[in-house]
Amino acid sequence: MPDNKAVVKTGNEKSISPAVIKRLPRYYRYLGDLLKNDVVRISSKELSQRMNVTASQIRQDLNNFGGFGQQGYGYNVEYLYNEMGKILGLDRTNNIIIVGAGNLGQALANNQDFDSNGFKIIGLFDVNPRLIGMTVRGVEVYDIDMLETFLKEHEVMIAALTLPKSKAVKVAEQLVDLGIKALWNFAPVDLHFSEDILVENVHLAESIMTLSYRIHSQNQ
Amino acid sequence: MPDNKAVVKTGNEKSISPAVIKRLPRYYRYLGDLLKNDVVRISSKELSQRMNVTASQIRQDLNNFGGFGQQGYGYNVEYLYNEMGKILGLDRTNNIIIVGAGNLGQALANNQDFDSNGFKIIGLFDVNPRLIGMTVRGVEVYDIDMLETFLKEHEVMIAALTLPKSKAVKVAEQLVDLGIKALWNFAPVDLHFSEDILVENVHLAESIMTLSYRIHSQNQ
DNA sequence: TAGATTGTTAATCGATTAACAATC
DNA sequence: TAGATTGTTAATCGATTAACAATC
Numbered sequence: 173m174p175d176n177k178a179v180v181k182t183g184n185e186k187s188i189s190p191a192v193i194k195r196l197p198r199y200y201r202y203l204g205d206l207l208k209n210d211v212v213r214i215s216s217k218e219l220s221q222r223m224n225v226t227a228s229q230i231r232q233d234l235n236n237f238g239g240f241g242q243q244g245y246g247y248n249v250e251y252l253y254n255e256m257g258k259i260l261g262l263d264r265t266n267n268i269i270i271v272g273a274g275n276l277g278q279a280l281a282n283n284q285d286f287d288s289n290g291f292k293i294i295g296l297f298d299v300n301p302r303l304i305g306m307t308v309r310g311v312e313v314y315d316i317d318m319l320e321t322f323l324k325e326h327e328v329m330i331a332a333l334t335l336p337k338s339k340a341v342k343v344a345e346q347l348v349d350l351g352i353k354a355l356w357n358f359a360p361v362d363l364h365f366s367e368d369i370l371v372e373n374v375h376l377a378e379s380i381m382t383l384s385y386r387i388h389s390q391n392q
Numbered sequence: 393m394p395d396n397k398a399v400v401k402t403g404n405e406k407s408i409s410p411a412v413i414k415r416l417p418r419y420y421r422y423l424g425d426l427l428k429n430d431v432v433r434i435s436s437k438e439l440s441q442r443m444n445v446t447a448s449q450i451r452q453d454l455n456n457f458g459g460f461g462q463q464g465y466g467y468n469v470e471y472l473y474n475e476m477g478k479i480l481g482l483d484r485t486n487n488i489i490i491v492g493a494g495n496l497g498q499a500l501a502n503n504q505d506f507d508s509n510g511f512k513i514i515g516l517f518d519v520n521p522r523l524i525g526m527t528v529r530g531v532e533v534y535d536i537d538m539l540e541t542f543l544k545e546h547e548v549m550i551a552a553l554t555l556p557k558s559k560a561v562k563v564a565e566q567l568v569d570l571g572i573k574a575l576w577n578f579a580p581v582d583l584h585f586s587e588d589i590l591v592e593n594v595h596l597a598e599s600i601m602t603l604s605y606r607i608h609s610q611n612q
Numbered sequence: 613t614a615g616a617t618t619g620t621t622a623a624t625c626g627a628t629t630a631a632c633a634a635t636c
Numbered sequence: 637t638a639g640a641t642t643g644t645t646a647a648t649c650g651a652t653t654a655a656c657a658a659t660c
Contacts, residue, residue: 191627193605197598201580215641224584227641228629235643243642244636260601261608268600275499282495285580285597291604329607330600354603360421360505364444368610372603374596377505378417380488380550380576381480383592384511385413387549387574388481390588411651435617447617448653455619463618464660 192233196260198223199233203253215246262290267328268356271343272335273298273306273313276358280332281308291330295322316343323350332356412453416480418443419453423473435466482510487548488576491563492555493518493526493533496578500552501528511550515542536563543570552576 202223206214220227234240234252237259241247257263268286270277273296280286281293296313298304306313314322331352333340340359347355354370357363360378363371422443426434440447454460454472457479461467477483488506490497493516500506501513516533518524526533534542551572553560560579567575574590577583580598583591 188609189627193602194598196605197595197601200601201598217641224582226629228631229627231641231643232628239643241642242636243634244640246641259605259609261604262601264608266604266607275495275502279495279499280596283596286600289597289601291600330603354607356600356603362444370603370606370610372599372606374594374599375417376500376503376594377509378414378421379592379594380506380511381417381420381482381509382413383550383574383576383590384481384486385416385479386590386592387486388484389408389479390590409651437617446653448655449651451617451619452652459619461618462660463658464616466617 188236192236195225195229195233196256199230200253200256200260200262203249203256206249207253211249213246213248216241218246264290266291266330267326268293268330268332269322269328270296270332270334271298271316271319271347272333272339272358273300273303273308274334277332277334278308280334281311294326294328297322319346320350323352328352330354330356332358334358337361408456412456415445415449415453416476419450420473420476420480420482423469423476426469427473431469433466433468436461438466484510486511486550487546488513488550488552489539489542489548490516490552490554491518491536491539491567492553492559492578493520493523493528494554497552497554498528500554501531514546514548517542539566540570543572548572550574550576552578554578557581 202219216227216230220230223230231241234247238255240252240255254263268291270280270293273281277296277298281296286293293309293311296303296308296311297316297319298313299316303313304315329352331347331354333344333355335343337359340357340361341363344355344357344363344365348365348369353368354372355363357371357373358376360375362373365371422439436447436450440450443450451461454467458475460472460475474483488511490500490513493501497516497518501516506513513529513531516523516528516531517536517539518533519536523533524535549572551567551574553564553575555563557579560577560581561583564575564577564583564585568585568589573588574592575583575585577591577593578596580595582593585591
């Protein structure tokens with residue numbers, strides 16, 4: 173009987189490095205722009221010049237997911253754009269709720285970029301009675317007490333956390349308990365859950381601080 | 393006559409790697425939290441456990457800027473916090489203008505985190521007559537035509553760009569012409585200027601896309 | 613002093629770039 | 637076919653981790 177070690181697969185066979193993953197949306201954006209400008213094909217070299225990266229990196233990155241190009245030709249823009257969209261999970265509708273309907277939550281709800289990429293904001297939640305009942309771009313603001321009911325009735329994977337630091341951790345725990353799988357966290361705290369709960373942080377204060385650092389370190 | 397090559401310095405003698413720079417604000421945040429909780433001293437080991445990084449990395453990162461610790465003792469939290477603040481340029485007032493006074497611009501203007509770290513939003517600008525004249529948290533929204541006048545009267549290094557993609561590039565060029573040194577760009581475009589103009593991007597669409605990628609690639 | 617913990621050098625790991633054979 | 641450009645392997649570069657002598 174032949175031993176069949178290495179036959180059992182660990183789920184994620186070839187895991188893609190975080191560095192690569194972070195670059196994917198930028199490729200997608202450039203390809204979308206090219207498509208809009210009716211560019212039919214592009215070589216890794218030309219794309220590299222536009223994006224200010226190396227052609228080698230582009231080819232390496234793309235080949236993590238398959239051979240999308242053709243020798244002597246380059247890449248078909250529309251095909252590659254669509255394939256990248258599938259890789260990014262943009263070929264389906266990703267329902268999102270926004271918890272915290274203040275300025276930032278409303279700004280997200282109003283952002284058209286999301287809709288056009290398959291993200292659909294289907295509800296905002298807040299504790300503030302002045303906000304509850306409002307609609308933002310057609311999306312209602314619900315009482316945060318309605319979360320459980322709402323999440324039973326709608327399939328939602330992603331919750332954006334646009335609420336004060338003090339409430340973020342507790343609400344995040346509640347959301348995870350209610351079945352949310354991914355947190356898009358705008359609060360200046362680090363959230364820790366089990367491995368299968370995904371967290372993507374947008375730390376604005378940290379972003380502006382790195383800019384400040386660079387300004388003040390510029391000339392020594 | 394001794395040759396004195398290597399005496400002329402290139403300005404930035406030991407340039408800090410981008411990876412390190414990006415971690416600095418997070419250290420600063422943790423130290424601030426520790427300080428608030430009246431923790432007087434902390435070892436790299438304990439901090440590493442709280443932050444979920446290696447102690448080695450913390451020591452390496454900090455030692456890019458000097459020896460802030462003491463053998464056998466660790467780091468004095470208040471001292472290190474203050475030193476990090478200086479490194480990040482938070483020990484002075486950093487004036488900011490926000491160009492684009494929509495939801496996102498208003499959200500930034502309302503964000504208290506910035507004030508407490510030495511960032512001061514001193515003006516918003518927009519083309520929309522409905523917004524012009526409004527105040528957000530005490531800060532006025534000006535006609536975008538007033539930019540030149542305003543920037544002559546105020547010392548501003550940083551401009552936040554919270555306006556539509558279509559206008560971002562042109563307005564950015566105008567701001568650079570008017571002497572702005574750093575752009576905090578929220579529009580989904582890449583801005584390219586000469587080396588001394590700093591750009592920090594916050595690409596929200598790209599952020600949510602990486603989350604989407606991770607969701608859909610989770611189980612194969 | 614003994615114990616703890618830094619600062620720093622050396623080793624490892626991972627990511628980027630270069631090179632080129634394969635091939636359209 | 638000849639030229640162009642990919643896919644992929646190998647070389648380089650940079651960042652992280654480990655180790656430990658220095659020292660408080």
